[in-house]
Amino acid sequence: MKVLIVHAHPEPQSFTTSMLHRAVSTLEAQGHAVTVSDLYAMQWNPVASAADFGVRKNPDYLVYALEQRENVAAHAIAPDIAAELDKLAECDLLILSFPLFWCSVPAIMKGWIDRVLVSGKVYGGVRFYDRGGMRGKRALLAYTCGGRDYMFGADGVHGEMDLMLRHVLRGTLGYAGFDVLPSFVGYHVPYIGDAERAAVLERYDAYLAQLDGLAPMAFPTLDDFDGDMRPRERAPQEVAQD
Amino acid sequence: MKVLIVHAHPEPQSFTTSMLHRAVSTLEAQGHAVTVSDLYAMQWNPVASAADFGVRKNPDYLVYALEQRENVAAHAIAPDIAAELDKLAECDLLILSFPLFWCSVPAIMKGWIDRVLVSGKVYGGVRFYDRGGMRGKRALLAYTCGGRDYMFGADGVHGEMDLMLRHVLRGTLGYAGFDVLPSFVGYHVPYIGDAERAAVLERYDAYLAQLDGLAPMAFPTLDDFDGDMRPRERAPQEVAQD
Numbered sequence: 102m103k104v105l106i107v108h109a110h111p112e113p114q115s116f117t118t119s120m121l122h123r124a125v126s127t128l129e130a131q132g133h134a135v136t137v138s139d140l141y142a143m144q145w146n147p148v149a150s151a152a153d154f155g156v157r158k159n160p161d162y163l164v165y166a167l168e169q170r171e172n173v174a175a176h177a178i179a180p181d182i183a184a185e186l187d188k189l190a191e192c193d194l195l196i197l198s199f200p201l202f203w204c205s206v207p208a209i210m211k212g213w214i215d216r217v218l219v220s221g222k223v224y225g226g227v228r229f230y231d232r233g234g235m236r237g238k239r240a241l242l243a244y245t246c247g248g249r250d251y252m253f254g255a256d257g258v259h260g261e262m263d264l265m266l267r268h269v270l271r272g273t274l275g276y277a278g279f280d281v282l283p284s285f286v287g288y289h290v291p292y293i294g295d296a297e298r299a300a301v302l303e304r305y306d307a308y309l310a311q312l313d314g315l316a317p318m319a320f321p322t323l324d325d326f327d328g329d330m331r332p333r334e335r336a337p338q339e340v341a342q343d
Numbered sequence: 344m345k346v347l348i349v350h351a352h353p354e355p356q357s358f359t360t361s362m363l364h365r366a367v368s369t370l371e372a373q374g375h376a377v378t379v380s381d382l383y384a385m386q387w388n389p390v391a392s393a394a395d396f397g398v399r400k401n402p403d404y405l406v407y408a409l410e411q412r413e414n415v416a417a418h419a420i421a422p423d424i425a426a427e428l429d430k431l432a433e434c435d436l437l438i439l440s441f442p443l444f445w446c447s448v449p450a451i452m453k454g455w456i457d458r459v460l461v462s463g464k465v466y467g468g469v470r471f472y473d474r475g476g477m478r479g480k481r482a483l484l485a486y487t488c489g490g491r492d493y494m495f496g497a498d499g500v501h502g503e504m505d506l507m508l509r510h511v512l513r514g515t516l517g518y519a520g521f522d523v524l525p526s527f528v529g530y531h532v533p534y535i536g537d538a539e540r541a542a543v544l545e546r547y548d549a550y551l552a553q554l555d556g557l558a559p560m561a562f563p564t565l566d567d568f569d570g571d572m573r574p575r576e577r578a579p580q581e582v583a584q585d
Contacts, residue, residue: 111390111391111392111393111405111407112393112404112405112406112407114404115405141390141392147451147454148353148383148388148389148450149353149388149444149449149450149451150353150383150453151353151354161355162354162356163353163354164488164533165352165353165354166533178377201517202391202453202456202457202508202512203453203456203457203460203511203514203518204509204513204514204515204518205447205510205514206453207391207453207457208389208390208391208450208451208453208454208456208457209389209390209391209450209454211445211447211448211449211453212389212450212451214444214445214450215444215445215449215450218445227357230500235519245496247408248572249571249572251572251573252572256574257572258472258563258565258568258572258574259513259514259518260509260513264509265508265509265510265513265514266510267446267502267506267507267509267510268445268446268447268507268508268509268510269445271446271501271502271507272446272447272501273445273446273447274506276446276501277447291406291408321500323500326500329491330490330491330493330494330499330500331493332498332500
């Protein structure tokens with residue numbers, strides 16, 4: 102299996118970065134080939150702009166998604182984006198590795214999503230969810246946060262974590278066509294000691310060892326929607342069976 | 344009322360930017376004072392890093408939130424962040440104005456959130472939700488998207504839009520203590536003509552004219568949780584009344 106880990110943390114000695122290193126060694130020991138895009142180390146530019154395009158379909162008015170399509174087709178997209186697109190095309194599994202910032206990915210990683218998940222290749226027209234461009238690939242989130250696990254349960258003060266991350270899990274990875282595996286979360290990280298951190302890494306190892314046993318999250322199938330993306334009328338016998 | 348509009352769009356002629364201009368003129372005509380932070384025009388740096396701090400509590404290991412607290416107290420936070428913090432402190436209403444990128448804000452705006460909503464002022468310890476630092480201020484999202492409104496209903500292909508944006512509405516603005524008003528959304532924008540766009544701007548005017556009539560979204564009160572943020576046991580008579 103080819104694995105691409107996109108990682109973002111402003112502190113190279115962070116526990117989240119230890120998780121990255123553990124993932125690399127564990128996955129390589131399993132015989133997988135691992136590529137890492139360490140966004141802070143790469144000084145990744147997160148800002149989607151006209152500078153991303155070598156050619157322009159419309160030089161006077163920027164529609165970012167249209168120019169993505171144009172520039173991917175013309176091999177004229179910015180070299181930093183092109184390099185990530187090559188890694189993405191190669192991979193069987195994408196891991197986003199990050200500390201939770203405001204119930205989402207850090208801005209530098211949001212900018213990887215904004216710039217690399219290009220229209221025309223990753224999605225476009227009615228190519229999303231089970232018709233998305235990343236069909237056949239798997240993806241997962243591996244992240245750390247300050248809160249405790251019970252704060253993100255159904256009765257927790259913040260509600261379910263997967264609802265907080267719905268924009269990434271469903272709105273981004275699911276939309277792009279990935280099979281999205283349940284996330285790995287390291288809770289309460291800033292407040293725990295070495296022994297507890299070692300236990301999180303052990304748990305991460307165990308998680309990475311049984312990825313094939315994880316059922317992907319359920320997202321809609323476009324078969325249930327018509328060409329205008331309205332829910333299809335079901336045949337009366339189907340309704341009667343409900 | 345003092346209004347801060349934080350705006351991000353890579354095309355200065357975009358419809359989303361027309362919405363910004365309309366908001367400024369409509370709110371000023373109502374007698375409000377409006378300040379705009381146009382992040383693309385400002386070439387806002389979205390990347391949270393050690394460079395944001397003039398002093399360091401721990402120069403060898405970066406814990407971003409801890410250094411935010413330290414540097415706000417020492418008046419040593421980066422000048423671009425300090426300027427935004429002043430605008431934020433002044434405002435009664437914060438408007439985030441943007442095109443939806445991957446069911447969230449563009450990276451440049453995520454970087455405003457990551458860097459400006461500092462620990463120690465906006466939140467910190469048990470200062471969140473109804474005890475958050477932004478208590479007494481209101482906030483709203485005004486955004487455009489490519490999809491049609493019915494795609495983001497409860498039965499729509501993407502489910503409810505407010506669930507996709509829960510990380511911003513609840514996880515960011517609600518968490519920080521703002522009263523979060525229902526969002527204004529311009530749907531299907533890349534595909535509609537001038538007359539329809541004019542109608543969206545009219546609808547935006549009407550929305551901005553009746554903000555006082557909008558009930559804020561409901562988020563948890565910390566009164567319902569104990570010091571460890573576990574749900575409080577309720578007295579038996581309260582339970583009996585359920």
